[in-house]
Amino acid sequence: DAMRVLTPLGRQQAEITAERLAEIARATRGRVRIHSSTMTRARQTAEIIRERLGPDVVVMPPDPNLAEGWPAVAIPSRSMAQAEERFRDSARIEAAFRSLFYRGRWAPDGPVDLKAAPRDEVH
Numbered sequence: 001d002a003m004r005v006l007t008p009l010g011r012q013q014a015e016i017t018a019e020r021l022a023e024i025a026r027a028t029r030g031r032v033r034i035h036s037s038t039m040t041r042a043r044q045t046a047e048i049i050r051e052r053l054g055p056d057v058v059v060m061p062p063d064p065n066l067a068e069g070w071p072a073v074a075i076p077s078r079s080m081a082q083a084e085e086r087f088r089d090s091a092r093i094e095a096a097f098r099s100l101f102y103r104g105r106w107a108p109d110g111p112v113d114l115k116a117a118p119r120d121e122v123h
Contacts, residue, residue: 006044014045018052025053033058035100037066065096 006014025032032053036046043062050057069089 001038001040004040006041010041010045011048014048015052017045018049021049022052031056031058033060035060035066036062037068038062038064039067042066063096063099065092065099067092069093 034046034050034053034057036042036059046059050059069092070086
């Protein structure tokens with residue numbers, strides 16, 4: 001993975017994303033934390049964003065659960081080994097998502113249950 005670094009286009013995209021996130025962050029009064037996977041490109045992107053957002057941004061330790069993977073098994077699967085790998089990836093990706101986001105309960109005709117980050121924290 002160390003050899004798979006951001007390309008010039010990837011850096012440009014990260015800088016554009018960082019600018020947009022900086023606009024959003026200026027509109028908030030909360031702390032900002034950056035989460036990334038352990039992958040080199042993800043850590044490089046997080047650093048570009050942190051540089052643009054400023055020194056008050058907290059960069060969380062890289063989380064291997066946020067790494068790329070297969071979120072679902074294709075039906076029919078080409079092989080059982082491939083299906084097992086995708087089931088593992090799917091569970092890992094779901095656990096990473098749940099560690100950062102909350103899915104509210106949905107009722108067709110009722111209110112939507114939403115959970116926001118505490119006022120002093122923006123993820």
